[in-house]
Amino acid sequence: MSVDGVRVPRGRAEETRLRLAAVRAVDKTRSIIEEGSHVIIPIVDTRDISSLLGPGTEVVERVFPHRCSRNDPIDDIRDKVEIPEPMKLLLPVKWEQFGDVLVLRLPHELDEHEEEVAAAYASVLRVKSVLRDEGGVTGDFRTPVVRLLLGTDVVTVHRENEVLYKFDVSKLMFSSGNTDERARMAGIACDDEVVVDMFAGIGYFSLPLAVHQQPRKIIACELNSVSHSYLVENIGINHVEGIVEPVLGDNRSLEGESIADRVLMGYVKTTHEYLDTAFRLVKSGGVIHYHETCPCELLPARPLERLRAANPLGRVDVLRFREVKSYSPGVSHVVVDARVVKRA
Ligand SMILES: C[S@@+](CC[C@H](N)C(=O)[O-])C[C@H]1O[C@@H](n2cnc3c(N)ncnc32)[C@H](O)[C@@H]1O
Known part of the structure; x- marks a missing residue:
C-alpha cells in the first residue's frame, strides 16, 4: 500500500x-x-x-517496507531529552556501552546540558552510570580520560564473544576498535602451547584464547595493579584458573629463555622497545603477535624491519599482516603474526 x-x-x-x-x-x-x-x-x-x-x-x-526491528534508541533519546530542539541535532548517534556503563563523547555546545543529556541516554539505554569521554587514553597504563556525569558505580561486567570482562570503566580502557582482533585471537589454534601475554591488561587477549582454545598455560603479565586485580577476578569468572597465570609486574622482568610457543604483544606506540624481551621468551619456531602504530607511508616495511632487527642472527617469516584499526589520521594500528627462527 x-x-x-x-x-x-x-x-x-x-x-x-x-x-x-x-x-x-x-x-x-x-x-x-x-x-x-x-x-x-x-x-x-x-x-x-x-x-x-x-x-x-x-x-x-x-x-515503504514495515520496520521489524525496535525503534532506533537515538529517536527515543531525542524524544526524551529536555534540551532546546536545535541542540538535539548535536546528540551523538554512537556511544560505547560496556555492560551497564555508558561512555559518551559530547560536543562542547552541549556542555551546559550534559546532565540532562546523560539522564536521557541512561534512561533509554538502561545503564546505571554515564561517563563523558574527554580525551581518549593516556600514559603507559592507557588510562581513559573520562568524567562521571551520572551514577556512582562504574564497575561493570562486559560480555564479548562469550567472554566476561569485569573492570572499572573510569580507570581502565576497553578498545572497541580491537573487537575484531580479540575475536581473531579467540580463533588462533594453540593446543597445548605455552603462551606469554606481555601486556595482559584485564585479559583482553588471554581470556578469549583461554576460553575458546586449549593452550597448556598462558602467563599473563600486567604492570598496573588495578588491571591486574581485575585480571585475577576475570580468570575466576571465566573459569580458566587452571590455564591463565596472572603475573603482576614489568614484562621485562619475566624470567626464562625460550619458554613460549607464542608471545602476545598487544600494546602500541612503544611496543618495539619490548622486542628484545619477546625474542628472549619465545622458542625458536614460535610465533610473535607484534602490534605497532605506524605512519601509513612506512607500512608494511617498518614493523617488519623492527622485528628483523631484533633477531639479527635468525629469521622472521610473516604469517599474517593485518590492520587492526585506523589509530589517528595517517597512522595505522597493525599486527604482524611472525614465526621466528632464532638462529638460521
Ligand atoms: C590496555 S592494554 C592494550 C589494549 C588491548 N590490547 C585491547 O585489546 O584493548 C595494554 C596493557 O599493557 C600494560 N603494560 C604497559 N607496559 C607494561 C609492561 N612493561 N609490562 C606489563 N604490562 C604493561 C598496561 O598497563 C595496559 O594494561
Whole structure:
C-alpha cells in the first residue's frame, strides 16, 4: 500500500527527519527508503509540515517496507531529552556501552546540558552510570580520560564473544576498535602451547584464547595493579584458573629463555622497545603477535624491519599482516603474526 513520504536530498535527510520527528510526523512503523541521490521519509500526516520542508523537498507517495526491528534508541533519546530542539541535532548517534556503563563523547555546545543529556541516554539505554569521554587514553597504563556525569558505580561486567570482562570503566580502557582482533585471537589454534601475554591488561587477549582454545598455560603479565586485580577476578569468572597465570609486574622482568610457543604483544606506540624481551621468551619456531602504530607511508616495511632487527642472527617469516584499526589520521594500528627462527 502506498503512503505519504517526504522526498529529500540525501545531504539534508537527517536534519529533515529530526524536524519532522519533532512534530511527531515520522511514521516509525515504516523504514526510510533510498532513491538515487534522495531518501524518502515515511510520514503519518501531511498537515502542518510544509513550513518544515526546505528547497528540493516534496511530499510523494511510495510503498515503504514495515520496520521489524525496535525503534532506533537515538529517536527515543531525542524524544526524551529536555534540551532546546536545535541542540538535539548535536546528540551523538554512537556511544560505547560496556555492560551497564555508558561512555559518551559530547560536543562542547552541549556542555551546559550534559546532565540532562546523560539522564536521557541512561534512561533509554538502561545503564546505571554515564561517563563523558574527554580525551581518549593516556600514559603507559592507557588510562581513559573520562568524567562521571551520572551514577556512582562504574564497575561493570562486559560480555564479548562469550567472554566476561569485569573492570572499572573510569580507570581502565576497553578498545572497541580491537573487537575484531580479540575475536581473531579467540580463533588462533594453540593446543597445548605455552603462551606469554606481555601486556595482559584485564585479559583482553588471554581470556578469549583461554576460553575458546586449549593452550597448556598462558602467563599473563600486567604492570598496573588495578588491571591486574581485575585480571585475577576475570580468570575466576571465566573459569580458566587452571590455564591463565596472572603475573603482576614489568614484562621485562619475566624470567626464562625460550619458554613460549607464542608471545602476545598487544600494546602500541612503544611496543618495539619490548622486542628484545619477546625474542628472549619465545622458542625458536614460535610465533610473535607484534602490534605497532605506524605512519601509513612506512607500512608494511617498518614493523617488519623492527622485528628483523631484533633477531639479527635468525629469521622472521610473516604469517599474517593485518590492520587492526585506523589509530589517528595517517597512522595505522597493525599486527604482524611472525614465526621466528632464532638462529638460521
Ligand atoms: C590496555 S592494554 C592494550 C589494549 C588491548 N590490547 C585491547 O585489546 O584493548 C595494554 C596493557 O599493557 C600494560 N603494560 C604497559 N607496559 C607494561 C609492561 N612493561 N609490562 C606489563 N604490562 C604493561 C598496561 O598497563 C595496559 O594494561
